[in-house]
Amino acid sequence: xxxxxxxxxxxxxxxxxxxxxxxxxxxxxxxxxxxxxxxxxxxxxxxxxxxxxxxxxxxxxxxxxxxxxxxxxxxxxxxxxxxxxxxxxxxxxxxxxxxxxxxxxxxxxxxxxxxxxxxxxxxxxxxxxxxxxxxxx
Numbered sequence: 228x229x230x231x232x233x234x235x236x237x238x239x240x241x242x243x244x245x246x247x248x249x250x251x252x253x254x255x256x257x258x259x260x261x262x263x264x265x266x267x268x269x270x271x272x273x274x275x276x277x278x279x280x281x282x283x284x285x286x287x288x289x290x291x292x293x294x295x296x297x298x299x300x301x302x303x304x305x306x307x308x309x310x311x312x313x314x315x316x317x318x319x320x321x322x323x324x325x326x327x328x329x330x331x332x333x334x335x336x337x338x339x340x341x342x343x344x345x346x347x348x349x350x351x352x353x354x355x356x357x358x359x360x361x362x363x364x
Contacts, residue, residue: 230282231255235263243272243338245308249279252287261290268298268305272338278309283317291318295327304338306330 233256234249244267252260267273275294291307298305307329310318318324330336 233259235260240274243274243304243306243336245274245276245333247276247279251282251284252280252290253282253284254286257286257290260287261294264294264305265297268294268301268303270301270303272304272306273298274306274308274333274336274338276308276333277314278311280311280314283314288318288321291327292323304328306336306338308333308336 230251230253232250233252236247236249238245238247246264246267248260250256264273264275295305305328307314307327309331310329315324318327
């Protein structure tokens with residue numbers, strides 16, 4: 228894969244979106260990743276599979292930090308899945324790897340389903356998004 232090619236593969240899960248990143252995250256490709264992820268973390272938890280990231284420059288590290296902040300601002304989670312050796316090394320050099328939620332296997336991802344509030348007088352649950360759903364029983 229060339230230094231200016233980045234491939235993103237989406238896989239929708241029950242309570243998060245899995246985005247596999249293939250190729251380098253650098254000054255040629257960061258905007259592709261940034262644009263895609265910013266649109267996702269507006270409304271979804273996101274797991275970034277970084278196992279096939281071949282290069283990560285300082286520009287790429289900056290994007291990862293920005294994406295983490297945007298997810299938090301929107302009340303969503305950003306999880307790094309199986310970061311490649313280069314990702315672990317480069318982010319580790321910053322001393323801030325512990326600021327990211329990192330898991331080695333997809334089955335280790337623990338993202339809770341949306342929380343519910345019980346409204347006693349109506350006998351309904353309200354999702355955080357404000358949608359109503361009938362309570363069984």
